Amino acid sequence: MLANLGTPPVPGAAEGKRLSGQQRRKLAGWLFLTPAILYILFAFGLPIVYNVLLSFENTSPATIADLTAPFAGLANYRFIVDDPTTRTSLVHTFEFTVGSLIGQFIIGFSLALLFTLRFPGRTLARSFVIVPWLLPLIVTGVIFKFMFQLEGGAVNQLLMDVGLVHQPLDWLDDPHLALWTILIANIWLGVPFFTLLLYSALQDVPVDVKEAALMDGAGPWQRLRLIIVPIILPVIEITVLLGFVFTVKVFDLVIALTGGGPANATQLVTTWSYNLSFQEFSFGEGAALNNVLLVLAMICAPLYLLLSRGSLRRSSGEER
């Protein structure tokens, strides 16, 4: 599509006049953008709009083959509001998100601080810490299901070997424990991201600032709280924000580990939405819940755009 772009006979040449350099550049820019614009419209715009339409339709397994179903008014939303499982899933998503962010931040920041110190093996340690982030999520699910199983699981074995518990804990099937299990798995999953981002921010803190603070007699805690954290605050904000976005979306991990059970104890908004649409084939209800989820995830969108405003308008092309 782009192949015939810059060679002299561009559109306009037909009228016997060639486009000026500036016009040609503008046209080229637009053509470079075309695939991306089409992709965004098709893969993001269309589904999001269609999801809104779907949430007002009375879908049934028979209507899936068609693009439309009878208008249902607010019935799907009424269902969502009255549905106890939806309420539970919202609470779980909230607890899961807050818990994950706290855990990921504390562990990720500690590791990042550790990596700024010079010690033998730090390069190796830093490169290996990324590994959990690269694994397919379903594999992470498998790993934790294996480690946390009731009999023959590494976690129970360890706890019993050191004498912390006498009976193995049913991490995956006890409704009081299952949410903790998916939380631990998700923290493990997110730590590399926090470590990497915070570490690269810590790298940018000027050494002389830290040394000046040291001269002034500031202890390690004061240096951290009064010097380092304020300097890297923008990165902390964006990291936590992206961590929030990732956690609200979590789906694969929970499906693999618990499938939302036992008795909905680990049902999140994402897994419940999947259940409504793809298990019960109530796509309308699923779409209504999707819209709730979308609004939830979008809470942070204005802040994200604000934090990224510096890069929004930027262009390093030559001035004209």
Add this chain to the structure above:
Amino acid sequence: MSRLQNSRALRWLCTLAAAAGLVVMLFPIYAVLVGSFESTETLFSGTYYWLPHAPTLDNFRTVFNAQSANVLTSLIVGVGTAVLALVVAVPAAYALAKYRLRVTVVIVSSLLICQIVPSIVLATSLFIIFHWVHLVNTYPGLIIADGTYAIPFAILVLRAFFFSLPNEVLQASRVDGASEWQTFLRIVVPLGRSAVITVAVFAFLNGWGDFIFALTILNGATIVPVTLGIYTYLGNYTTDWGAVMAAAAFAMVPAAVMLVIAQRYIASGLTAGSVVG
């Protein structure tokens, strides 16, 4: 840092702390690798063995027979996702970095927003839309869906990189009579190859590791990626742990390969995409 940290004892203490952190972070992977070589009897004995107990290749034999075709499927999906991401993202990122277009703000904002959209929201709609355009249960359908992870990230990372291309080089190419397209192909892409490799690696991993779209857009019968294969093992009444472990070990291979060959690209890609994004 040397003045802040002068004692040797402290340094070794740090090594110890890092080692402890690493053990916790990497133990799950160790557990899967060891588990994949254990016999079914060991795995179901009710005791966890910290060290390999009675290693066997049985699980890999089982998985090799059952999953070889699925590995090929995942490779196709991974490569397809990488190709789609490059075709869409590289020119777009260049335009967003080097052309002063009025739409830049709108497009970059939408890309940031796109990264926030949960996949399940897209999957529900795409399932029905794809039904209608006959993309359900096809490679192109799955690859288009998997691109939703890769493409916004790819454009933002590449754009951040293209900012740093010197304008003089582009200018010189134009003065030499090269068209915009030739300049892009012969100057921009080669100069940006480290960033291009980064996004290709990530897009491949996205396609390879995708589960949610494989679960929703495929019917699980004709096209079965490894992730779906693993899920099917898990879903059985009693999990065949040996096979699951071996399949999971298999599914980790690309990540391991990428870590070795593309280490520096991964770290820089991760940070560039998120902070500059």
